[in-house]
Amino acid sequence: MSLLNGGVLVVDDNPANLKLMTKVLRGAGYNVRVASSGRMALESVKARLPDLVLLDIKMPQMNGFEVCERLKQDPASRDVPVIFLSALRESADKLRSFAVGAVDYITKPFVPEEVLVRVQSHLNLRELQLELERKVAERTRALRTLSAGNQAVVHARSVEEMLELMGEAIIGGGYPAALIALDDGARCQAGREDVHWDEDLMPDGPCGLYDGDADRPGHSIILPLRLQDRPLGRLLVFADDHHAFSEIEDVRVMVEMAGDLTYGLDTLQAREQHLKARHALEHSLERTIEAIATTLEFRDPYTAGHQKRATRIAEAIAHEIGLDEHRLKGLFVAGTIHDIGKISVPVEILSRPGKLSVAEFEIIKGHAIAGYDIVKGIDFPWPVPQIIRQHHERLDGSGYPDGLSGNDILLEARILAVADVVEAISSHRPYRPALGLSAAVEEIRTHRGTRFDARVVDACLKLIDAGRLPLAEY
Structure with a gap:
């Protein structure tokens, strides 16, 4: 559709x-x-x-x-x-x-044919953007509900309180109605009261069902609650639109929420389920980010490939200076989409050979803020939007968009800045051939301690000298 x-x-x-x-x-x-x-x-x-x-x-x-x-x-x-x-x-x-x-x-x-080709091209891109926005919104809604549901599982002191808090979490996450019905008679119905629930349904796995009428269509998912081989009841979640639960990953998140509720009912496993849900949340966020990054491949293959290579370089540098695993995950996510803001820059400018005009370069510089604006509404467990905004800042304040300096720039952004420059100089661009690794080394060594963080530059140079920087694709 x-x-x-x-x-x-x-x-x-x-x-x-x-x-x-x-x-x-x-x-x-x-x-x-x-x-x-x-x-x-x-x-x-x-x-x-x-x-x-x-x-x-x-x-x-x-x-x-x-x-x-x-x-x-x-x-x-x-x-x-x-x-x-x-x-x-x-x-x-x-x-x-x-x-x-x-x-x-x-x-x-x-020429009419030219107009039609350009119109269709931009409509295809627009539909891709709308589909991405829909997927991100649905994924964010599911993840927000999962996170709130985890809080309900952790803080509830009784079965009744757990069902009530879980119902509130689902409604608060953006779904209009929910029903939790346990085989022992305990139940909680939250949200809209006009939604019809067929409680006789007990599927072996999750299934989407049409619920509603021509005036108020909707889409439901029904999930069994089982503790090992023992059935406990069922969880039903209702959404207003037919796109809901259309993605396997979104269904998986709902299944995860049902699993959290099931294990939450068994107080002996509450802590284990909480940790499991946290890992699922981070993994789902990473998958969402990969989906966002993929959109750039349709529009600008150079930018998409640059992001992947710069991220690998940044990860290698971060490992060398001892960044912990949590911050490494955040750096990976930010690096994977650090140039997503270039989706706002006309393709004609991005792929134009030759030197850009001052006006064109100013348009390109806007990608740091544009990227920040695109992802700032996603509830990351890492400062991803800030890293994206700061990856062109410089220690001496000469960078953009905010002219930050010194420790006001996140360490992850300082790492990504060096990786970004090394990759950009070493690889081919539409407007020039690759300048080679030696030119990249000269650039970061010249500006070590002024534009670029000295510790980050030293780690990068050490990896290059040892042949351990991931440059295989150049």
């Missing part, structure tokens, strides 16, 4: 252009809406969010740049891709379009 249903909004003050674009897009099967002015475009977006906007620049009263800026300022529409379709050909106009948030720029007169 596609997550795209808003269609394409075409904005142009020229009726002939609107007619032509409508014919081209509808001929390719797209749902098309039109607006003949910037104000009409904003009203149309407010009424129903489009999947993509094709936007002219030269329009009276409100030009295309102003329309795009307003769309990007509104949280509801800021992620909708905007493609400028304009007769303006100056580089300054194109750079300004990307600066205000556009993802592409097509000059008039255009």
